[in-house]
Amino acid sequence: MATDKTNLQLVVNGILNENPIFRLVLSMCPAVGISTTVMNGFMLGIAVLFVQVCSSCTISLFKNVIHPRIRIPTYTLTIATWVTVIDMVLAAYLPEAYAKMGIFIKLIVAFAIITMRLEMFACKESVNASFWDGIGMGLGFMFGMMALGFVRELLGMGTILGYDVLGFKPLLFFVLPFAGFFCVGLMMAFFNYIEIVYKRAKRA
Amino acid sequence: MKNILTIIFRLTVACLLAGLVMGTAFVFTNKAKKHNLHVNEQKVMLSLLGYSAKNPAPASVAMHEVYRYIVSQGDVLTTGYLLPLRDGSFSFVTIDLTGAFVARYPVAISAEKAVEADERSQAIAAAIGAGKTIRYADQTIVVTDGGKRTAYLLPGRFPGFKTFISAMLALDKNCTILGLEIMENEEDPGLGGEIVQDYFKNQFKGKPLDTVKKLEVVKTPLPEEYRKALEAGKRGQMGAAEVASIEEQYKDHDIYALTGATISSRSVTSGVKGMVKKFAYRLAILDRVLAEQHIAVPF
Structure with missing residues (x-):
C-alpha cells in the first residue's frame, strides 16, 4: 500500500492537512509546556525534525525484518538511539548549538508524534516517502509550536524572539503551563474555522 | 513457542544493534565532548572572576585545586583534603569530624595527573595505606594573585x-x-x-x-x-x-x-x-x- 502523493504533497500534508498539533492533536505535552516563546518552538521543531526524519528512514529501511508483535519496542529503541546519537554528536562538534538545544533534544524520546508517524506511515512506505513525510511532520510541528509560541510570548511577555515589541506585559497568565491548553484549543478552533471558510468558498 | 523465540531473538538483535550504534557514537564523540566541557568550564571560571578575552587574567593569577574526599576506616569517618604544596608536591591531610587534625600523608602524583579523577584516587589510596576506603566529595579552586588569596x-x-x-x-x-x-x-x-x-x-x-x-x-x-x-x-x-x-x-x-x-x-x-x-x-x-x-x- 504505497502512498500516491508526491514528495511536495507529503510535506504540505504534514504542515496543513495533518498538522501534528492542530489536526492530529499529538504531542500535547510539549505543545502546552514548552511553547512559551517563539525561539523555544523553533528549537524544539528543529530537534523533532531531525529525529523524525532519521527514525522514519530507519524504520522504513528495516520494515520487513521488524516482527509485528514487537514493533512498538523497536520504534522506541530506534527513537532513543537517534536521540542519544544526535545529543552526543551535537555536544561534541557543535557546542554552541548544543548549549541552546541540548535540553530540547533529551525531551524528544517520549514524543507521541514520532512513534505515531512510524506506526502509521514509515512501516508501510518506501524510504523516500518516509523521508518526505518526516520532513513534513517536523515542519508541521515546528509551525504549530512557533504559532503557539508567537501568541503566548506576545500576550504573556510582550516580546517576540526576545525583542520587546509591546513595551509592557499584557497577560502574564499566558506563559504559565495551563494557559497552553487554552491557547491550543483556541488556535485549533481558529484553524478549523479557516478550513470551513475555505471549503465553503471552494464550493460556491 | 516458536513465536516467542523469534520475538526474543529479534528484540535482542535490535537491542544489540542500537547498543552498537550508540556505543560507536559515544566512542567517537566522548573526547571532543569532554574537551568542550573543559574549555567551557575554564571560560566560565575566568568570566566569574571578571576576566574575559578582552581583559585576560594577568600572569600573577594562579588557580590551585583542592580536592576533598571522605575517608572511612571501619566506622570512623574523616575528611581528607588533597593539597598542592609550595614545592610542587602533594599532601593528603585528614581531619576528623570534630575538626581536629588526624594525619598527613605525602602523595606521589604529578600536577598533570592530579586532574584525572582515577589516577588521583589511586595515588591517594596508595599513600594512605590499606584498610581505608576513600570517596570523592568535591573540589574547590583557590585563586591567588601574586601569592595572596x-x-x-x-x-x-x-x-x-x-x-x-x-x-x-x-x-x-x-x-x-x-x-x-x-x-x-x-x-x-x-x-x-x-x-x-x-x-x-x-x-x-x-x-x-x-x-x-x-x-x-x-x-x-x-x-x-x-x-x-x-x-x-x-x-x-x-x-x-x-x-x-x-x-x-x-x-x-x-x-x-x-x-x-x-x-x-x-x-x-x-x-x-x-x-x-x-x-x-x-x-x-x-x-x-x-x-x-x-x-x-x-x-
Missing part, C-alpha cells in the same frame, strides 16, 4: 525541579558571592530554565556570607530598576556607578522567584546557600589545621 571557585551540584543542576560559584576571600553560573540543568525551558538568565542568577552577586546564611525566596515581582541593573552586562543601558548603587541597595534582599518556577528558584537558592555555608565552615577548619601544622600551601 583573592577568590574561591566552587563547582557544585544540587537537586533541581526534575534532576540535578550543576553550577559554579565564585566567592571572594570573605565568602561574599562574586557570581553564579549554571553549568548544566534540565529545568523546563521557558519556566525553570530561566535560572540561567542574568536577571535571576545575578541576584546572588554581591551577597555577603551573613545574608546568604538566611537567604530565602520571595514571590513578589522583580522591581524594574533592579532587573535593569542585573541585565546591565547584556544590554548596557546603565552606567557602572548606577548599577553598583542599585545592587548595593538590594544586597541583603532575598531572591526574587522566577514566574511560574518557584520550585526551581527555591532549589537554586537553597543549593547555593548550602554550598556557601558548608564551604565557609570547612574552610575555617582547614585554615586552622593548615596554620597549626605549618603546612606550606601556595595559597
Whole structure:
C-alpha cells in the first residue's frame, strides 16, 4: 500500500492537512509546556525534525525484518538511539548549538508524534516517502509550536524572539503551563474555522 | 513457542544493534565532548572572576585545586583534603569530624595527573595505606594573585525541579558571592530554565556570607530598576556607578522567584546557600589545621 502523493504533497500534508498539533492533536505535552516563546518552538521543531526524519528512514529501511508483535519496542529503541546519537554528536562538534538545544533534544524520546508517524506511515512506505513525510511532520510541528509560541510570548511577555515589541506585559497568565491548553484549543478552533471558510468558498 | 523465540531473538538483535550504534557514537564523540566541557568550564571560571578575552587574567593569577574526599576506616569517618604544596608536591591531610587534625600523608602524583579523577584516587589510596576506603566529595579552586588569596571557585551540584543542576560559584576571600553560573540543568525551558538568565542568577552577586546564611525566596515581582541593573552586562543601558548603587541597595534582599518556577528558584537558592555555608565552615577548619601544622600551601 504505497502512498500516491508526491514528495511536495507529503510535506504540505504534514504542515496543513495533518498538522501534528492542530489536526492530529499529538504531542500535547510539549505543545502546552514548552511553547512559551517563539525561539523555544523553533528549537524544539528543529530537534523533532531531525529525529523524525532519521527514525522514519530507519524504520522504513528495516520494515520487513521488524516482527509485528514487537514493533512498538523497536520504534522506541530506534527513537532513543537517534536521540542519544544526535545529543552526543551535537555536544561534541557543535557546542554552541548544543548549549541552546541540548535540553530540547533529551525531551524528544517520549514524543507521541514520532512513534505515531512510524506506526502509521514509515512501516508501510518506501524510504523516500518516509523521508518526505518526516520532513513534513517536523515542519508541521515546528509551525504549530512557533504559532503557539508567537501568541503566548506576545500576550504573556510582550516580546517576540526576545525583542520587546509591546513595551509592557499584557497577560502574564499566558506563559504559565495551563494557559497552553487554552491557547491550543483556541488556535485549533481558529484553524478549523479557516478550513470551513475555505471549503465553503471552494464550493460556491 | 516458536513465536516467542523469534520475538526474543529479534528484540535482542535490535537491542544489540542500537547498543552498537550508540556505543560507536559515544566512542567517537566522548573526547571532543569532554574537551568542550573543559574549555567551557575554564571560560566560565575566568568570566566569574571578571576576566574575559578582552581583559585576560594577568600572569600573577594562579588557580590551585583542592580536592576533598571522605575517608572511612571501619566506622570512623574523616575528611581528607588533597593539597598542592609550595614545592610542587602533594599532601593528603585528614581531619576528623570534630575538626581536629588526624594525619598527613605525602602523595606521589604529578600536577598533570592530579586532574584525572582515577589516577588521583589511586595515588591517594596508595599513600594512605590499606584498610581505608576513600570517596570523592568535591573540589574547590583557590585563586591567588601574586601569592595572596583573592577568590574561591566552587563547582557544585544540587537537586533541581526534575534532576540535578550543576553550577559554579565564585566567592571572594570573605565568602561574599562574586557570581553564579549554571553549568548544566534540565529545568523546563521557558519556566525553570530561566535560572540561567542574568536577571535571576545575578541576584546572588554581591551577597555577603551573613545574608546568604538566611537567604530565602520571595514571590513578589522583580522591581524594574533592579532587573535593569542585573541585565546591565547584556544590554548596557546603565552606567557602572548606577548599577553598583542599585545592587548595593538590594544586597541583603532575598531572591526574587522566577514566574511560574518557584520550585526551581527555591532549589537554586537553597543549593547555593548550602554550598556557601558548608564551604565557609570547612574552610575555617582547614585554615586552622593548615596554620597549626605549618603546612606550606601556595595559597
